[in-house]
Amino acid sequence: MVARFKCCKTKEALSYFCISCHAIFHASCANRLSSIVKLSNNRVYCSAACESEDNEHRNYDSYTTEINSLKHEIQDKEKHIIRLTKKAKDFEEDVFESEQSFIEEQNSFKDQLKNQKERMCTLQKEIVGAEEKNKNLQKQMDSYEQMTKDMQTEMTKLKNIHADMLKTISLLEETNNAYSRKIGELEERTKEDRCRLSENTEGNANDQQNILDDRDKQLRTEENVSLYDELFKQSRNSAKTSKKLLIVGDQLARNCARVLHNSMKSIGYIVEGIVKPNTEAANITSNIFTQTMDHGQSDYVRTNLLVCILFDEKKEGTGVRHGPPKMLRTSTRYFPEWPTIEPIYLYSTIQVVID
Known part of the structure; x- marks a missing residue:
């Protein structure tokens, strides 16, 4: 330690102190004593015991520091383990859910396969029924074709009959025209006869009305x-x-x-x-x-x-x-x-x- 005197400020008072027991020694005494171990900055060990004590203290601090660092490391590793455990648990849950979904998908696929098999069976039955219907329809078509041929034959016959009827109708129309002319002549004669008859019966109308009135009075x-x-x-x-x-x-x-x-x-x-x-x-x-x-x-x-x-x-x-x-x-x-x-x-x- 360097200190200055109050009276003589230019002069330094040189002394040494023990860093373990804090004892102060003159510079001359420190130079003279063999048990003193000098350190830097006027620091010394006054004895071997102070030196060993200081070393132990230094070791304790280092150990404490190392222990604290180890504690922090352990805590970090525990946190890491917790994270890994959580991840493992989440992974396990995901695996379980995946397994459940896979099982459900398998069951659904099994049901679909079963339904498809049943549908294939029904479709096969329908195909067999459709083939039978096609056979029946083919038979009906054959019969209809035969009926069509017969109808065409009948139509040919009817066309021939129609041609004959047209000839007959033309002859009948000529005959009807002749009869219509005769009927017109007869109608003209009938009108003339009616006119004569009405002229003869007009004079008797009042007498007939009176007779009918008398008869109606008797009945009603x-x-x-x-x-x-x-x-x-x-x-x-x-x-x-x-x-x-x-x-x-x-x-x-x-x-x-x-x-x-x-x-x-x-x-x-x-x-x-x-x-x-x-x-x-x-x-x-x-x-x-x-x-x-x-x-x-x-x-x-x-x-x-x-x-x-x-x-x-x-x-x-x-x-x-x-x-x-x-x-x-x-x-x-x-x-x-x-x-x-x-x-x-x-x-x-x-x-x-x-x-």
């Missing part, structure tokens, strides 16, 4: 009775017979049943009529269908809407004269084939035919 009454009751009686009386026709209407339908009876008697129909003055069509239709069903389950009922027309025939010198009503017209339009007749009254009646 105009008492104010229920239309439902009379329809019931009339329907019950005619329920057990066949081919009967019932005419229902108001005063405009008078004598219609008689005229139809005279014209339809030859074909086996019996025509009867019910005449109710001032009767509405709604009143007729409200009861007529109920009564027709009372005839029985085996009766067949047909209803038609008819038009009852009363005409005025005008002639020079005679004024207006009422003729008999015209019936059996299913339309209310003016008919162009009757240019001299003008419809005055139109009334709808119900025709019920029980077969």
